[in-house]
Amino acid sequence: MAPAKDGEGAVSSSATPTNLYKDxxxxxxxxxxxLEFIQCLANPTYIHYLAQNRxxxxxxxxxxxxxxxxxxxPEYIKFIMYPHCxxxxxxxxxxxFRNAMAHPGNKELAHRQQFFFWKNYRNNRLKHILPRPLPEPVAAPPASVPPPTAVATTAAPTPPALSPMQYGVPSGSVLAKNDMRNMSSDRRKRKKEG
Structure with missing residues (x-):
């Protein structure tokens, strides 16, 4: 349907809105x-404030x-820095939940749970995503093959898998040498040797 025209050919204001809001x-x-408001929702204290002020x-x-x-x-989630929001x-x-957040005890509980999640998230996640070496199959060597000491190999031995706490630290670095777990295993070795 075409907009209505008055006698001079101008479009009348009743057919189309003249005051369109343009941002x-x-x-x-x-x-x-x-974005700022939604990220504030990651804070249980702010949610408590909203509940207290009705x-x-x-x-x-x-x-x-x-x-x-x-x-x-997905097109909006990439802008969020605090995913708990x-x-x-x-x-x-x-x-x-909205009613429960009005009570200070529930606010503290939510805050504590959030803290424990942040505290343990990396280690719990690394347990599941770090590659684990597959167990190597043990097969009896054929009778015609000489023992492994006589065969020259060109492949480098595979390094042991790193624990989640050592992830990203080179095996020869100072951090790996001073790791408490390594120190305790060294003590056990020295005890057995002595």
Whole structure:
């Protein structure tokens, strides 16, 4: 349907809106404000503050929290520096969690759990992602092959797998030599030798 024209051929203002809102910075300011707010949700103390000041009783604010779930999409998640904010955003969709965060004890519990997660996350993750050497199959050598001492090999021996605490530290470095686990094994070797 074509817009209505008046007698001189001009488009009348009733058919098309004349006052369209145009963001002067193409949404950059809104993007930054929402990013800052959502990252504040990674702090249990801030969530407690929102609960104490009754923000969670406002239906418009609850709707805003639902709207902010678009930050979980891959094109937006790459801008987030504190990924716990997405976890808390998901929890804030539940009315029971919103009510519970009004109590200081629950705020402290959430803060402690977050601390323990951060404390142990790297080591727990490295246990599962570090490559482990496959056990080498033991096969009986054929009778015609000479013993391994007489055969010259050109392949270098494979180094032992590093523990998660030594990950990224070269095996000949000072850090690896001064590691407490290495010191205790040296003591055991010296005890057996002496």
């Amino acid at each position: 002067p910075d193409d949404g950059r300011q809104r993007f930054l404000l929402e 923000y969670f009783e406002d239906e418009a604010f609850i709707g805003y929290l639902k709207y902010l779930q678009y930050w979980q999409r 997405l976890f808390f955003l998901e929890l804030l969709q539940n009315a029971n």
